[in-house]
Amino acid sequence: MSIYSIYFSPTGGTEKVCDIISATFSKDYKAIELIAAEDDFASVKLTQDDIAIIGGPVYGGRIPGVAMERLEQISGGGAKAVLVAVYGNRAYDDALMELKDGSVRAGFVPVAGIAANAEHSIARTIAAGRPDKDDEVVLKEFVEKIKEKIAKGETGLEVPGNSHDERRKDSAMPIMVTEDCNECGSCVDECPTRAIPSDAPNTTDAEKCMGCMRCISICPNEARCLPKERIEGATQMLMKACPDRSNNELFL
Numbered sequence: 723m724s725i726y727s728i729y730f731s732p733t734g735g736t737e738k739v740c741d742i743i744s745a746t747f748s749k750d751y752k753a754i755e756l757i758a759a760e761d762d763f764a765s766v767k768l769t770q771d772d773i774a775i776i777g778g779p780v781y782g783g784r785i786p787g788v789a790m791e792r793l794e795q796i797s798g799g800g801a802k803a804v805l806v807a808v809y810g811n812r813a814y815d816d817a818l819m820e821l822k823d824g825s826v827r828a829g830f831v832p833v834a835g836i837a838a839n840a841e842h843s844i845a846r847t848i849a850a851g852r853p854d855k856d857d858e859v860v861l862k863e864f865v866e867k868i869k870e871k872i873a874k875g876e877t878g879l880e881v882p883g884n885s886h887d888e889r890r891k892d893s894a895m896p897i898m899v900t901e902d903c904n905e906c907g908s909c910v911d912e913c914p915t916r917a918i919p920s921d922a923p924n925t926t927d928a929e930k931c932m933g934c935m936r937c938i939s940i941c942p943n944e945a946r947c948l949p950k951e952r953i954e955g956a957t958q959m960l961m962k963a964c965p966d967r968s969n970n971e972l973f974l
């Protein structure tokens with residue numbers, strides 16, 4: 723039996739949550755990142771003896787279409803799946819249902835769903851520093867309960883949210899690039915949708931950009947950003963709509 727941690731994590735929050743969960747199953751887990759557009763996801767094949775932790779970030783209450791498209795290229799082979807929707811303190815709406823539907827299409831057998839919190843990748847002061855020590859304790863308790871369910875051989879799973887016929891249409895963000903860009907090219911290689919041209923890395927192709935914030939978070943010169951008003955507006959809205967710390971939730 724192998725433990726797989728399969729995630730799409732542009733700014734690292736989903737990865738941190740999946741790492742905590744996967745390492746609680748076994749220190750010896752295999753990470754499959756769904757970030758690089760060129761990777762051959764169809765060559766990843768699991769078996770019914772395996773357990774997969776499948777994580778995606780919540781965008782507008784759903785999982786990014788790019789992430790679902792890559793996940794569904796993998797062959798689940800009957801592996802048991804722990805679904806993890808990672809959100810920035812507001813809401814996860816249909817994200818767990820979308821992960822459930824997509825993982826079943828890919829041949830996984832969902833056994834548990836987790837809605838977990840991580841720092842908001844647009845408004846970074848929202849849920850800043852999460853997942854934190856308290857989250858870690860809760861997530862580890864969740865894993866113990868999931869292990870009990872698996873040991874009993876139970877597999878059914880109900881999660882909240884609506885199903886969708888179409889994948890989410892991801893859309894661009896108004897990314898700005900300042901004079902601090904020295905054209906190092908890091909963002910060109912790291913962009914999950916290849917929206918940054920190698921011959922002009924101080925630009926962004928809005929047709930291809932999925933608004934994931936990865937280029938902003940990885941730029942070594944902090945040359946990429948959103949307009950200040952955009953971040954401030956989002957922060958105000960989120961603080962008003964969800965002033966309290968959101969809890970992590972487990973579905974079995």
Ligand SMILES: Cc1cc2nc3c(=O)[nH]c(=O)nc-3n(C[C@H](O)[C@H](O)[C@H](O)COP(=O)(O)O)c2cc1C
Binds near residue numbers: 737
């Ligand atoms: C385009 C976009 C839309 C988002 N929509 C939501 C949302 O609907 N609800 C929420 O709570 N957080 C939302 N977030 C915050 C992310 O879900 C959260 O920061 C997540 O941890 C990002 O994952 P990552 O760090 O793996 O990239 C959104 C972030 C982005 C970039």
Ligand code: SF4
Binds near residue numbers: 903904907909
């Ligand atoms: S990572 Fe930053 S400095 Fe490097 S090319 Fe991209 S924007 Fe410019």
Ligand code: SF4
Binds near residue numbers: 897916932935936
């Ligand atoms: S250009 Fe768009 S899609 Fe590419 S890393 Fe930046 S925000 Fe994400």
